[in-house]
Amino acid sequence: MVRFLVTRLAGMVGVLFLVVLFTYAIFFALSPDPAVQICGKNCTPELIDQIRTNLGLDRPFYEQFLGFLSGLFVGTTYGTGANAIDCAAPCLGYSFQTGQPVLEMFEQRFGVSATLAVGAAVLWLFMGVAGGMLAAIKKGTWFDRAATGAALGGVSIPNYVLALVLQYVLVVKLGWLPFPQAVPFGADPGQWFLNFVMPWLVLAFTYASMYQRLTRANVLDTLDENFVRTARAKGLAPRLVWRRHALRPALTPVVTLFGMDFAGLLGGAIIIETVFGLNGVGKMASDSITKNDQPVIMGVTLVAAFLVIVGNVIVDIVYTTIDPRVRIGARA
């Protein structure tokens, strides 16, 4: 087990390094010159050169990349003298447009994205997994047909369309819900809930539809397995056959999917946050893309990649407790 963990964590560090390298290289090659952006309206070529030198933008790629890497661990200082800007470790870069370190911007918005992700995950796990299981048990009945139909709708309707329709009906027409704002939980739990309930529902609906289809198919496949027949041949109660022998294998792939989906969402739900005007990481990413704020885009990309990779490693570790074949295989 220890060896398994060490191997996985070492692999994770390797992948992260590659992600940082490629991301940095892409933005280095593609992005407009930050010096020009900082320079502003009354710019002269001399001034641009000066800014470049100050920020180290005139140095070769590998030096800049190493500078960025070391910034992650020990922090970095942009410019010199009175104009110097400090970016403490772990420095993900500095937005010259907003005048904030990227990490600080990220921290301010992460709570909204995390709230959105956690609430939606609870909903979609419940609707998707329970709905899928029930549809499989009641295969061919009206419930199965209704649930499968709803799931088809869920994967077909783009979530921004659903978001706008819900907003129109629930907020504008019926006035049941407020227009979503990120109210902190501590300020007013009731308002917090009412404000988040619509984004949760919309986000969860799409995921729940995928999970419902996956769970239903997996459960039906598992029920056809020979070992389920063996369990029946032993004379086990149907409840036990179901719980012990069908459910665990059927839900294992759901764990994999969930780890990645959830980690991905923590890195921002761009569409939902934008449609509902929630100031989360996703909205920050989309704003930065519009304004071409390169350090922020890169920071968000890196953090999102980091979360997905960490999510994967957690899934791998959870897997070892679920599936003995993985556990023993790693030890051998």
Next chain:
Amino acid sequence: MSALLEVEDLTVTFRTAHGPVDVVDGLSFTLERGASLGIVGESGSGKSMTSLAVMGLLPPTASLRGRVSLDGAELTALPESKVRRLRGDRMAMIFQDPLSSLNPYYSVGMQIEEAYRAHRAGVTRRQARKVAVEAMERVHIADAARRVDHYPHQFSGGMRQRVMIAMALSTEPDLLIADEPTTALDVTVQAQILDLLQEVRRETGTALVLISHDLAVVSEIAEDVVVMRHGLAVEQAPAERLFSDPRHPYTRALLDAVPRIDDEIGELRAIDSIDVVGGKA
């Protein structure tokens, strides 16, 4: 006293898009306590469906007519909850592919314990574990006390089938149905498993129904043989008589199709379906 297993006019019908299909058609046989019966036939002859029908494990799309009685109790007339109590206890079954028949997520010990505890109310885990180890020892799995905690994928094919047999025997059933128990195994292991089945039958007095497409396998164990084709029993006879003096042309064709070591090398004989018309024996 009645026979252990009585199957009378058993018919299994599947609903298909082309209408109902009888996969077993009016099959009858009896099996005495401790006796052994072989059911042979090609794939699709209805032998596996017969065994599933006896166990009450037919798929939902199948329907059953006729009578199956175990030790005087008419299984076909009992509610499912009652049949379930007999299944795995008085009658047990092992299957063709031992790897897919064992749940990969649980240790073999847990799976044997589970079979035992399902039918012995109030048994503790510790007692059930002891039974599991003993059952594994009985089927000659070396170092059973340690192996009991291992998972199916850590066993070889033959050992997995031994685990399946240990699981089936843990409740000391009166009837063991073995559906192609050696088909998925390689030849040397096949012989070991057949020897083991013989041995446990001798020692425990369990009656055995052995289902196989392989006449050689059946001839080694079964006292009586039913030859099935297209759901019909074409011939039923004591094994010795059937192999020495097959009466039905299909049985003769089956026997002729077995390659013999003292034959001249030539083409293998296939069964010509036009020559041989199936009918009730």
